[in-house]
Amino acid sequence: MPHATLVVRSSPESVLGVMGYFDEAGRARLEGLRWQLDNVLPRLRYVGYEEAERESERLAERLVERFGREELEGFHFAAMPRGGFIVLGMLAYALGLRRGQLEPGPPDSPVVLVDDCAVSGVRFGEWMSRSKSEKVVFAHLYSAPELREAIEEKEGRVACVAARDLEDHAPGIHGEGYTAWRERWLARMDYGGYWVGHPDHVCFAWNEPDTSIWNPVTEKEEAGWRLVPPELCLKNRPEPAEGHAPIQFQPEGKGPIRPSSRVLFGELEGGVVIGDLEGGECFGLDGVGADMWRCIVEFGDRERAGDEILKAYDVDEVTLRGDLDGFVDELISRGILEERG
Numbered sequence: 001m002p003h004a005t006l007v008v009r010s011s012p013e014s015v016l017g018v019m020g021y022f023d024e025a026g027r028a029r030l031e032g033l034r035w036q037l038d039n040v041l042p043r044l045r046y047v048g049y050e051e052a053e054r055e056s057e058r059l060a061e062r063l064v065e066r067f068g069r070e071e072l073e074g075f076h077f078a079a080m081p082r083g084g085f086i087v088l089g090m091l092a093y094a095l096g097l098r099r100g101q102l103e104p105g106p107p108d109s110p111v112v113l114v115d116d117c118a119v120s121g122v123r124f125g126e127w128m129s130r131s132k133s134e135k136v137v138f139a140h141l142y143s144a145p146e147l148r149e150a151i152e153e154k155e156g157r158v159a160c161v162a163a164r165d166l167e168d169h170a171p172g173i174h175g176e177g178y179t180a181w182r183e184r185w186l187a188r189m190d191y192g193g194y195w196v197g198h199p200d201h202v203c204f205a206w207n208e209p210d211t212s213i214w215n216p217v218t219e220k221e222e223a224g225w226r227l228v229p230p231e232l233c234l235k236n237r238p239e240p241a242e243g244h245a246p247i248q249f250q251p252e253g254k255g256p257i258r259p260s261s262r263v264l265f266g267e268l269e270g271g272v273v274i275g276d277l278e279g280g281e282c283f284g285l286d287g288v289g290a291d292m293w294r295c296i297v298e299f300g301d302r303e304r305a306g307d308e309i310l311k312a313y314d315v316d317e318v319t320l321r322g323d324l325d326g327f328v329d330e331l332i333s334r335g336i337l338e339e340r341g
Contacts, residue, residue: 255300
């Protein structure tokens with residue numbers, strides 16, 4: 001979204017806004033991103049290295065239960081880039097794998113493909129299209145049972161083993177429209193996926209799975225939010241690419257006159273944009289009006305705000321202070337500003 005800016009307000013309650021000029025496709029994109037925050041963020045599940053190590057040991061136990069240690073000694077192990085390599089390293093120690101088991105084997109040798117989690121099975125499907133192995137075990141830490149069932153039903157040479165089950169929240173999210181939603185997404189999955197649903201959004205210290213939204217205007221899948229902060233996820237650490245939206249943090253009012261809790265505001269193209277979160281109204285200020293707003297936010301006092309504005313404008317003091325009083329009174333009457341005490 002070119003020329004868009006993210007605005008973050010931390011109090012009195014957290015609010016995330018996007019400011020800019022949006023066409024029909026851009027507005028549809030924002031609706032999809034808002035849906036993601038409402039429905040994906042509450043079921044985010046973060047897995048650090050220590051928990052991942054425990055879950056890798058649990059996966060090792062599941063493999064032993066399914067195949068037995070003696071049979072596993074004849075298996076070769078491979079990893080799904082890139083998180084699969086981290087899990088395979090832990091799994092190799094948990095199972096006591098030999099070096100030779102971590103190297104490619106003959107086609108008639110069973111291969112265990114290791115990953116951190118599986119959501120739709122797209123990447124696994126891509127791997128299967130290249131694999132000539134006669135027996136494949138898809139071993140990973142997290143997945144929905146429905147996905148594993150779909151993979152095994154479609155791929156006769158595959159067995160799936162997971163350390164933990166993920167619950168599918170899609171039926172509860174979509175309610176009566178679940179069946180229609182599922183059929184629409186299955187029809188769109190022309191890229192090799194096996195299953196569609198809304199399992200927990202599992203994020204690791206090294207990886208956050210990509211998410212997507214459907215834009216009904218462009219009729220395309222588009223990238224969703226990344227939800228885990230860079231300090232908690234290696235994948236999210238690189239600096240944002242050129243063209244990504246900048247982020248502003250909304251300043252807090254310091255005096256008796258301050259922005260209402262019902263507004264979100266930020267800087268855009270040299271002016272100030274203010275959004276009324278309750279009424280839905282959005283308007284912009286530029287020139288002296290924008291400066292009045294900035295000074296009221298900074299000082300919270302008519303007298304000090306007027307003093308600061310007089311430094312920048314060569315205008316009669318009585319006139320300016322009268323205009324400032326009218327500006328403040330108007331915004332107070334509309335609930336955009338509030339005066340305490």
